[in-house]
Amino acid sequence: MILHTKFEEKIEINEADILHFEHGLPGFEDEKQFVLLPMEGTPFSTLQSVSTKDLAFFTTNPFLFFKTYDFEIQESVQEQLKIIEESDVHVQVILTIQEPLDKSTANLQAPVVINVKENLAKQVVLTESRYKTRHELSESKLVRQEG
Amino acid sequence: MLVLTRKLQEAIKIGDDIELKILSVDGDQVKLGISAPKNIEIHRKEVFLAIQQENNEASATSLNVFQQLKKLKKNKI
Numbered sequence: 263m264i265l266h267t268k269f270e271e272k273i274e275i276n277e278a279d280i281l282h283f284e285h286g287l288p289g290f291e292d293e294k295q296f297v298l299l300p301m302e303g304t305p306f307s308t309l310q311s312v313s314t315k316d317l318a319f320f321t322t323n324p325f326l327f328f329k330t331y332d333f334e335i336q337e338s339v340q341e342q343l344k345i346i347e348e349s350d351v352h353v354q355v356i357l358t359i360q361e362p363l364d365k366s367t368a369n370l371q372a373p374v375v376i377n378v379k380e381n382l383a384k385q386v387v388l389t390e391s392r393y394k395t396r397h398e399l400s401e402s403k404l405v406r407q408e409g
Numbered sequence: 410m411l412v413l414t415r416k417l418q419e420a421i422k423i424g425d426d427i428e429l430k431i432l433s434v435d436g437d438q439v440k441l442g443i444s445a446p447k448n449i450e451i452h453r454k455e456v457f458l459a460i461q462q463e464n465n466e467a468s469a470t471s472l473n474v475f476q477q478l479k480k481l482k483k484n485k486i
Contacts, residue, residue: 269475288460288461288464289464289465290464303479306481318470319464319467320467320474336447338448341448356464358463358466359478363477369463369464369467372460372463372464389452389456395459
C-alpha cells in the first residue's frame with residue numbers, strides 16, 4: 263500500500279509490516295498503527311503513524327548508544343505482545359531531537375518493545391527504573407555531527 | 410470524585426480484583442499497597458505524564474532534522 267509520511271511524501275509499504283500498538287502510545291492513545299522505517303546508512307529509524315501523515319518519531323536501537331542499557335519485560339507485557347522467545351523482541355527508543363544534534367536525547371524510561379514475529383508493539387513504561395525520559399546521546403560519546 | 414477516609418492497614422476494594430491498602434503514613438508520605446491483576450497497568454502519575462510530554466516533544470521535529478540525520482553515516486558514529 264502507499265503511505266504518505268511526514269518526511270518522505272509517499273512510500274510503498276507492505277501491510278504485513280504494520281506494527282500494532284493496541285493502546286497507542288502515551289499521549290497518542292488513538293494511534294494504533296505505525297511502521298518502522300530505517301533511515302538507510304544511519305542507526306536511526308522513523309516510527310511513522312499509518313493514519314496520521316504528520317505524526318512520526320525518530321527512534322534508534324538503544325543498545326548501540328547505551329551499552330549497559332537493560333530492563334526486564336514484565337510478564338504482562340510479554341503476554342500482551344505474545345512474546346515467546348527473546349529473539350522475537352526488537353527494542354527501539356524514541357529520540358527527542360535537539361540542535362545541535364548531539365544534544366538530542368533518548369527516552370530510556372519508555373522503550374518501544376516490538377515482537378517482530380507478530381508485529382505487536384508497545385511503548386513500555388519502566389516503573390522502578392534508573393532510566394529517565396532524557397538521556398543525551400552524547401553521553402555515550404558516540405554521536406559526532408558531520409560538518 | 411469519591412472520597413473515602415481510611416486508617417492505617419485499612420483497604421478499599423475496586424471492582425472484584427483490585428485492592429488498595431494503606432501500609433504506612435509518615436508525615437506527608439503515604440505508602441500504598443496495590444493488589445491488581447497483572448494486565449492492569451499501574452504507574453506513578455507524574456512518570457506517565459512525563460512520558461506523554463516527552464512523546465509530544467519528540468513528535469515535533471522538522472524535515473530539516475530528518476535531512477541532517479540522514480547525513481550521519483553509520484561509519485562516523
